[in-house]
Amino acid sequence: MRIERYLEDSTARDGARTAIVSGEVRLSYARFLDLAARMATTLRMRGVRRGVRRGDRVLVFLDNGWQAAVAVFAAWIAGAVICPVNPATRSTRLAQIVRDCTPALVFVESRLERLLDEVPELATTPRIVTGDSFEAALDAAPLKAGPLPDTDLAALIYTSGSTGEPKGVMLAHENVDAAARAITGYLENTEADTILVVLPMSFGYGLNQLVTAMRCGATLVIEKSFAFPQAIFEKIRDERVTGFPLVPAMAAMMMQARDLDAALFASLRYITSAAAPLPLPHLDWLRAFLPQVKLYSMYGQTECTRASWLPPGEVDTRRGSVGISIPGGRAEVVDEAGEPVAPGMTGELVISGPHVMRGYWQNEAATRRALRPDPHTGGLRLHTGDLFTADADGYLTFVSRMDDIIKSRGEKVAPKAVEDVLCRMPGVAEALVAGVPHEVLGQAVKAVIVASDPALTERDVLRFCARHLEDHMVPKQVEFRDFLPRTDSGKASRRLAADPAGTTGQDTGSPE
Known part of the structure; x- marks a missing residue:
C-alpha cells in the first residue's frame, strides 16, 4: 500500500478524530488530509518549470511540527519522493545532498532560508517557507491524484556513516508499508493510541512515528525536541500519551531528573527504544520506575527501518537482547562466507524481507556492498555491518559495529x-x-x-x-x-x- 493511503483511509473511518497535536495547533484527520492535498496541488504548480511530478525529489528541511507532517504527506499525494534533512545540517553537507538528489522543490524553515542561499545548486529551486508563507502557499483545491504503484520510491533518507559522502537510502512505499504493518502489529497500535514524537522526523525512527500513527488512526503529538524534559513529561500527562519512543540519552535524562513523578506517565501503555541498544541499567531503571508500562527493546537501521523486536514478556529473561526478527522479515547472524554461525557465536547480522531498502541512490558500489545474495537462495540480503550473537531460539544480542x-x-x-x-x-x-x-x-x-x-x-x-x-x-x-x-x-x-x-x-x- 502507498503511505498516503494511510491518511486517506483513517480520514474515511473517522475524519473528526484528532490526527496531529503540535504546540497550540490541533488538526483533525479531515483537516490534515485537506491541508496535505491542497499543498500537493501547490507542488504540482510550483516545481521547476513543469511542477513537481511523480518521482521528483522534494527536500523537507523543517523542524518537527505540523507543517513538516503536511509537507511529507503532500509530497506523497503528489507522487514525489521525500528527502528529509535535519535542520541542524550545515551548508556543506546540505550541498552534498542537494547535488545527489537534485530536488525539484524545498520546504524550509524561515529561520533557515538564508542557509539555502549558501548552496548555489538551490539558486533556482522553488521553495515553500514555514510561517505565514506556508499557509499562503496552499492551493484552494485539493489534489485528486490517480492511483500510483507502491513500488514507487517514498523516501530518500541520507546517511554517511562515520566517514564519506552522504548516501541516500531508497525506501519504496512497499518497504515503508511492510515495516509499518509489522511494527503496529507487535505494538498493538489502534486508533485509541496517542503517540509522542520528540525524535527528529528527518530520521527513520522519528518519521516512523508519523507513518504508524496515520496507519492506525492514532493521534500524533509532535514536539520539536527533548531539550526541556519536564515540559515533555507534562505533555505526556496532559495529552494522555500512550506510546513514548525514546533513545538511551532520553532515558539517561529521566534517570538523572530530581523528584521525577511517576504520575506524569500514568497514561503510558508502552515505551520503545530502537536507535541504539538500551543499556541494562537504563532498562532496569525504566522497569522499576514504570512497572505498568510495556517496554519494547528493538534494533533497526535506516536501510530496513526495523530488524528485530523483543516481546515485553521476555525483557527479564532475555537480558540485553534486542529480540527476534520482525514479522515478515528474517534476521540471521552469519560468518564471512555468509553462512549461519552456531548459537552464541559472533557474526554479522543480515536482514531480508519486504522492508529492506532498494539500495543507495545513484551509488551502485555502495549498494553492492550492502545488498548481497544469499549463498543458498540467491535473494538479496542487507549486510548491516553490525556484529551480533543469536541464541538457539533466534534471540539477537548486539555486540558492536564492525568498524567500532x-x-x-x-x-x-x-x-x-x-x-x-x-x-x-x-x-x-x-x-x-x-x-x-x-x-x-x-x-x-x-x-x-x-x-x-x-x-x-x-x-x-x-x-x-x-x-x-x-x-x-x-x-x-x-x-x-x-x-x-x-x-x-x-x-x-x-x-x-x-x-x-x-x-x-x-x-x-x-x-x-
Missing part, C-alpha cells in the same frame, strides 16, 4: 562490553567507549563518561574496571564530559568520542 571493534595488544575489544560495565558503576550516568591510536598498543581503549556524582575520579573508574574487566579491556584514557557527543539523530557517536572534546564535525550514521 578496538584492536588493542592484538586482542579485540567490543566497546559495548566495556560500556555495560561502566554503566553499572555508581556515579556514572552515561558512558561511551572508542578506540584511539596508541604507539605501543595499536589502539587504546578510551572511555568518555558523563558523571552523576561530581566526586567521581579517573582513578575510581579504572579501579572499578580492573575489578570487572579483563586487562586488555580496561580503559587507558578516561575523559569526563557534561554530555556525550551525539549524531543529529540522538545516537551516541564513537567517532566524535575518539576526538578530544568531540572536535570533529557531524556524524550521521545509518542506525536509526
Whole structure:
C-alpha cells in the first residue's frame, strides 16, 4: 500500500478524530488530509518549470511540527519522493545532498532560508517557507491524484556513516508499508493510541512515528525536541500519551531528573527504544520506575527501518537482547562466507524481507556492498555491518559495529562490553567507549563518561574496571564530559568520542 493511503483511509473511518497535536495547533484527520492535498496541488504548480511530478525529489528541511507532517504527506499525494534533512545540517553537507538528489522543490524553515542561499545548486529551486508563507502557499483545491504503484520510491533518507559522502537510502512505499504493518502489529497500535514524537522526523525512527500513527488512526503529538524534559513529561500527562519512543540519552535524562513523578506517565501503555541498544541499567531503571508500562527493546537501521523486536514478556529473561526478527522479515547472524554461525557465536547480522531498502541512490558500489545474495537462495540480503550473537531460539544480542571493534595488544575489544560495565558503576550516568591510536598498543581503549556524582575520579573508574574487566579491556584514557557527543539523530557517536572534546564535525550514521 502507498503511505498516503494511510491518511486517506483513517480520514474515511473517522475524519473528526484528532490526527496531529503540535504546540497550540490541533488538526483533525479531515483537516490534515485537506491541508496535505491542497499543498500537493501547490507542488504540482510550483516545481521547476513543469511542477513537481511523480518521482521528483522534494527536500523537507523543517523542524518537527505540523507543517513538516503536511509537507511529507503532500509530497506523497503528489507522487514525489521525500528527502528529509535535519535542520541542524550545515551548508556543506546540505550541498552534498542537494547535488545527489537534485530536488525539484524545498520546504524550509524561515529561520533557515538564508542557509539555502549558501548552496548555489538551490539558486533556482522553488521553495515553500514555514510561517505565514506556508499557509499562503496552499492551493484552494485539493489534489485528486490517480492511483500510483507502491513500488514507487517514498523516501530518500541520507546517511554517511562515520566517514564519506552522504548516501541516500531508497525506501519504496512497499518497504515503508511492510515495516509499518509489522511494527503496529507487535505494538498493538489502534486508533485509541496517542503517540509522542520528540525524535527528529528527518530520521527513520522519528518519521516512523508519523507513518504508524496515520496507519492506525492514532493521534500524533509532535514536539520539536527533548531539550526541556519536564515540559515533555507534562505533555505526556496532559495529552494522555500512550506510546513514548525514546533513545538511551532520553532515558539517561529521566534517570538523572530530581523528584521525577511517576504520575506524569500514568497514561503510558508502552515505551520503545530502537536507535541504539538500551543499556541494562537504563532498562532496569525504566522497569522499576514504570512497572505498568510495556517496554519494547528493538534494533533497526535506516536501510530496513526495523530488524528485530523483543516481546515485553521476555525483557527479564532475555537480558540485553534486542529480540527476534520482525514479522515478515528474517534476521540471521552469519560468518564471512555468509553462512549461519552456531548459537552464541559472533557474526554479522543480515536482514531480508519486504522492508529492506532498494539500495543507495545513484551509488551502485555502495549498494553492492550492502545488498548481497544469499549463498543458498540467491535473494538479496542487507549486510548491516553490525556484529551480533543469536541464541538457539533466534534471540539477537548486539555486540558492536564492525568498524567500532578496538584492536588493542592484538586482542579485540567490543566497546559495548566495556560500556555495560561502566554503566553499572555508581556515579556514572552515561558512558561511551572508542578506540584511539596508541604507539605501543595499536589502539587504546578510551572511555568518555558523563558523571552523576561530581566526586567521581579517573582513578575510581579504572579501579572499578580492573575489578570487572579483563586487562586488555580496561580503559587507558578516561575523559569526563557534561554530555556525550551525539549524531543529529540522538545516537551516541564513537567517532566524535575518539576526538578530544568531540572536535570533529557531524556524524550521521545509518542506525536509526
